[in-house]
Each structure stands twice: as structure tokens, then as C-alpha cells.
Amino acid sequence: xxxxxxxxxxxxxxxxxxxxxxxxxxxxxxxxxxxxxxxxxxxxxxxxxxxxxxxxxxxxxxxxxxxxxxxxxxxxxxxxxxxxxxxxxxxxxxxxxxxxxxxxxxxxxxxxxxxxxxxxxxxxxxxxxxxxxxx
Numbered sequence: 001x002x003x004x005x006x007x008x009x010x011x012x013x014x015x016x017x018x019x020x021x022x023x024x025x026x027x028x029x030x031x032x033x034x035x036x037x038x039x040x041x042x043x044x045x046x047x048x049x050x051x052x053x054x055x056x057x058x059x060x061x062x063x064x065x066x067x068x069x070x071x072x073x074x075x076x077x078x079x080x081x082x083x084x085x086x087x088x089x090x091x092x093x094x095x096x097x098x099x100x101x102x103x104x105x106x107x108x109x110x111x112x113x114x115x116x117x118x119x120x121x122x123x124x125x126x127x128x129x130x131x132x133x134x135x
Contacts, residue, residue, distance in 0.1 A: 012114045015031070015111065016118065024120055028121065030065075031111045031114075031115035035105060043104045051065075
């Protein structure tokens with residue numbers, strides 16, 4: 001399997017996991033902005049944001065954030081560090097961090113494509129609340 005096929009397969013599986021849920025539109029909004037967030041804030045801050053939003057994972061939205069965090073963490077961290085991608089990112093050397101950042105941006109682009117194609121646009125009020133960070 002080619003690299004782009006592997007990335008698209010991973011991204012589509014994340015998106016399909018939330019498709020049809022009550023929060024699909026909110027997840028679409030966040031995934032559409034994920035590449036920009038990674039570029040502006042960096043991979044560590046973005047991963048920390050996703051983990052914080054995942055919370056205890058009781059609501060559908062928290063579970064969706066958890067799925068994105070897990071998928072992105074599995075993509076950037078080596079297999080022996082999948083359980084703690086933030087810890088690994090905070091201790092890796094500069095070259096490795098740069099590669100992980102590039103890999104995260106590449107995967108986020110596929111998540112964005114999959115979300116745009118598969119997930120519904122949120123209702124107007126819900127989208128404005130999500131963009132404002134109120135959800």
C-alpha cells in the first residue's frame with residue numbers, strides 16, 4: 001500500500017467513526033481547521049488541545065476528540081510510545097520533532113479531506129459556537 005493510500009485509509013476510518021453522530025458537524029468544523037492549527041500552534045500544542053477536549057470521553061464530542069487524538073498520536077509517535085505521544089514529542093530531538101510535525105500536518109490534510117467529503121456542515125449556530133471555542 002502506498003503512503004497516500006495508508007494516510008487516506010486512516011483518515012477515512014476516523015471520519016467514518018463519527019459520521020452519523022449528533023456531533024458530526026462540530027467534528028467537521030474542527031477537522032477542517034486542524035491543518036491550520038498544526039501550522040500555527042505546533043504539534044505539541046495541538047495534541048494537548050485535542051487531549052484536553054477529549055476529557056473523560058463520556059460525551060459524543062469528547063469521544064470524537066479522543067479518536068482524533070489517538071489517530072494523530074499513533075501516526076506521529078513510534079509504536080512503543082503510542083500510549084504517550086505527548087510525552088514522546090516533548091522529549092524527542094529537534095530533527096525527530098520536525099519529522100513528527102510534518103507527518104502530523106500531512107495526516108491532518110487527509111483528515112480535512114475526509115471530513116469535507118463525508119461529514120455534514122453544522123447548523124449555523126453550532127458552527128459559530130464551535131469556532132468561538134464554546135463547544
